[in-house]
Amino acid sequence: xxxxxxxxxxxxxxxxxxxxxxxxxxxxxxxxxxxxxxxxxxxxxxxxxxxxxxxxxxxxxxxxxxxxxxxxxxxxxxxxxxxxxxxxxxxxxxxxxxxxxxxxxxxxxxxxxxxxxxxxxxxxxxxxxxxxxxxxxxxxxxxxxxxxxxxxxxxxxxxxxxxxxxxxxxxxxxxxxxxxxxxxxxxxxxxxxxxxxxxxxxxxxxxxxxxxxxxxxxxxxxxxxxxxxxxxxxxxxxxxxxxxxxxxxxxxxxxxxxxxxxxxxxxxxxxxxxxxxxxxxxxxxxxxxxxxxxxxxxxxxxxxxxxxxxxxxxxxxxxxxxx
Amino acid sequence: xxxxxxxxxxxxxxxxxxxxxxxxxxxxxxxxxxxxxxxxxxxxxxxxxxxxxxxxxxxxxxxxxxxxxxxxxxxxxxxxxxxxxxxxxxxxxxxxxxxxxxxxxxxxxxxxxxxxxxxxxxxxxxxxxxxxxxxxxxxxxxxxxxxxxxxxxxxxxxxxxxxxxxxxxxxxxxxxxxxxxxxxxxxxxxxxxxxxxxxxxxxxxxxxxxxxxxxxxxxxxxxxxxxxxxxxxxxxxxxxxxxxxxxxxxxxxxxxxxxxxxxxxxxxxxxxxxxxxxxxxxxxxxxxxxxxxxxxxxxxxxxxxxxxxxxxxxxxxxxxxx
Numbered sequence: 001x002x003x004x005x006x007x008x009x010x011x012x013x014x015x016x017x018x019x020x021x022x023x024x025x026x027x028x029x030x031x032x033x034x035x036x037x038x039x040x041x042x043x044x045x046x047x048x049x050x051x052x053x054x055x056x057x058x059x060x061x062x063x064x065x066x067x068x069x070x071x072x073x074x075x076x077x078x079x080x081x082x083x084x085x086x087x088x089x090x091x092x093x094x095x096x097x098x099x100x101x102x103x104x105x106x107x108x109x110x111x112x113x114x115x116x117x118x119x120x121x122x123x124x125x126x127x128x129x130x131x132x133x134x135x136x137x138x139x140x141x142x143x144x145x146x147x148x149x150x151x152x153x154x155x156x157x158x159x160x161x162x163x164x165x166x167x168x169x170x171x172x173x174x175x176x177x178x179x180x181x182x183x184x185x186x187x188x189x190x191x192x193x194x195x196x197x198x199x200x201x202x203x204x205x206x207x208x209x210x211x212x213x214x215x216x217x218x219x220x221x222x223x224x225x226x227x228x229x230x231x232x233x234x235x236x237x238x239x240x241x242x243x244x245x246x247x248x249x250x251x252x253x254x255x256x257x258x259x260x261x262x263x264x265x266x267x268x269x270x271x272x273x274x275x276x277x278x279x280x281x282x283x284x285x286x287x288x289x290x291x292x293x294x295x296x297x298x299x300x301x302x303x304x305x306x307x308x309x310x311x312x313x314x315x316x317x318x319x320x321x322x323x
Numbered sequence: 324x325x326x327x328x329x330x331x332x333x334x335x336x337x338x339x340x341x342x343x344x345x346x347x348x349x350x351x352x353x354x355x356x357x358x359x360x361x362x363x364x365x366x367x368x369x370x371x372x373x374x375x376x377x378x379x380x381x382x383x384x385x386x387x388x389x390x391x392x393x394x395x396x397x398x399x400x401x402x403x404x405x406x407x408x409x410x411x412x413x414x415x416x417x418x419x420x421x422x423x424x425x426x427x428x429x430x431x432x433x434x435x436x437x438x439x440x441x442x443x444x445x446x447x448x449x450x451x452x453x454x455x456x457x458x459x460x461x462x463x464x465x466x467x468x469x470x471x472x473x474x475x476x477x478x479x480x481x482x483x484x485x486x487x488x489x490x491x492x493x494x495x496x497x498x499x500x501x502x503x504x505x506x507x508x509x510x511x512x513x514x515x516x517x518x519x520x521x522x523x524x525x526x527x528x529x530x531x532x533x534x535x536x537x538x539x540x541x542x543x544x545x546x547x548x549x550x551x552x553x554x555x556x557x558x559x560x561x562x563x564x565x566x567x568x569x570x571x572x573x574x575x576x577x578x579x580x581x582x583x584x585x586x587x588x589x590x591x592x593x594x595x596x597x598x599x600x601x602x603x604x605x606x607x608x609x610x611x612x613x614x615x616x617x618x619x620x621x622x623x624x625x626x627x628x629x630x631x632x633x634x635x636x637x638x639x640x641x642x643x644x645x
Binding site: 025051054056057059061062064065066067068069070071072073074075077092093096097101102103104105106107108109110112141142144164165166192193239240 | 426441
């Protein structure tokens with residue numbers, strides 16, 4: 001095992017896949033000469049060259065559209081959206097084209113495309129640059145949506161995404177890039193569509209993913225001091241959504257809190273809670289709580305922004321409420 | 324072109340016309356659902372373009388796609404079966420009128436969101452450039468698509484990256500019911516290519532030989548120079564935008580004027596004038612097309628509906644993802 005940051009994990013996955021398969025290439029804004037606005041592709045341009053590390057105009061529909069076309073003819077593009085907020089400028093190509101081209105033409109087209117998009121709030125970037133709209137994309141059949149919360153999963157899931165013959169939206173959280181974790185030295189992939197128990201416990205099940213995994217683990221440590229042991233299930237993929245570990249955990253704890261960074265309404269928590277009630281109603285001993293972002297556009301002011309985002313103490317409070 | 328090729332262009336145009344006429348009938352009988360956009364009047368455009376391509380050249384178009392489907396060689400049977408939503412349709416009945424494609428014939432669809440296939444076409448061409456193929460992507464779209472952002476993003480990208488794309492604007496003078504003059508800041512669409520320093524030409528789309536020659540020249544330029552070219556082809560659709568068009572935006576006399584300048588009629592006169600074939604030979608082509616049409620309708624009507632399990636197939640390559 002090697003102890004590396006999330007940024008290094010993503011970067012290594014890209015590098016190793018590009019070394020492995022000449023059909024893999026990167027395109028996006030400032031991915032080349034600049035080295036990536038989050039420095040994920042630093043050094044790539046010099047090593048792989050301008051053909052495989054392609055700087056694009058600031059034109060998201062062209063970036064995703066061109067990536068789709070290249071994928072349709074057999075390449076394996078990894079398109080980077082500087083932030084997931086810019087995905088809205090390419091919304092048609094993501095949800096109307098990439099997600100539908102296979103089925104709409106009776107299976108004639110494959111779209112082995114990865115869209116890397118950086119999301120999340122907490123950096124005082126204002127309302128348009130701080131969103132966590134993962135659930136919006138997970139709504140659409142035909143897409144896969146992946147959002148890792150650890151370096152190990154980031155590297156394994158990104159490799160799996162690049163090798164997948166389906167379009168994958170790979171969401172990275174901007175404030176997780178410095179997070180460190182152990183990563184296997186040998187080549188590995190992490191299966192898309194498999195949730196994972198990241199912490200075992202007997203009292204309450206926390207269902208979460210991405211940045212909120214980090215906060216949930218910290219909350220779990222605080223709760224442990226009070227003798228409360230939570231089990232944390234990390235969804236890792238929002239579509240396909242693997243409910244089996246969630247339900248299995250719930251059958252043990254009979255209580256659940258769902259933690260997500262996005263807005264509560266029509267969110268990941270709404271879906272997970274609905275599935276729990278549909279599939280394991282008899283095992284639920286207390287109303288399920290959701291911890292999520294306040295229903296406001298995120299303000300610039302740091303205090304107000306943090307008020308709107310889920311905090312560790314919110315998770316602690318919610319867990320105590322369901323006990 | 325030799326005689327056989329000349330007659331093949333004629334056959335394709337007649338076949339498109341007849342497929343579309345029958346489609347209109349089937350629509351009125353309630354056998355075709357959804358939207359139906361007919362290509363009648365525009366046959367010379369796709370026929371001339373596809374005739375100019377090499378096998379490695381890809382074609383991608385918008386939702387008015389039945390013409391290209393016929394030109395690339397999809398049998399009329401599979402076109403009509405798709406319109407009827409049958410399992411034997413070219414897209415297994417899942418795409419319908421606006422979503423026909425045939426990868427084996429290098430036809431990349433049939434795309435229903437105006438302008439959205441232009442960035443995708445840039446990507447197809449990027450694939451060829453990346454893999455060092457000398458194929459060109461022929462991307463067709465209507466005049467209405469040139470006012471949307473996708474058009475401009477795609478043209479710019481194709482020029483910046485020198486992608487082998489032939490951009491083809493089929494200017495049929497109306498975007499649905501809005502004239503080009505009411506929707507576009509410039510009345511000649513080719514002018515928009517000037518903004519991207521892209522060579523361009525505007526030609527008559529009612530003459531299949533003019534279209535074919537313009538496409539041959541443009542394709543040669545792209546293969547030689549390695550960058551994109553925009554060809555504006557001025558044409559006219561005789562029928563409404565779709566079957567539900569009340570056509571309040573134009574007068575019957577205008578349609579009639581263009582019908583007197585019919586692409587099939589023009590080409591038929593050329594063939595006879597130049598002694599390529601006689602009237603009776605052309606009548607023979609017409610009646611062979613008629614046989615083809617009768618067979619295609621019979622095939623489409625008697626084909627099975629898609630099996631219920633088809634609802635869940637073809638959504639992901641990874642079937643465990645569903």
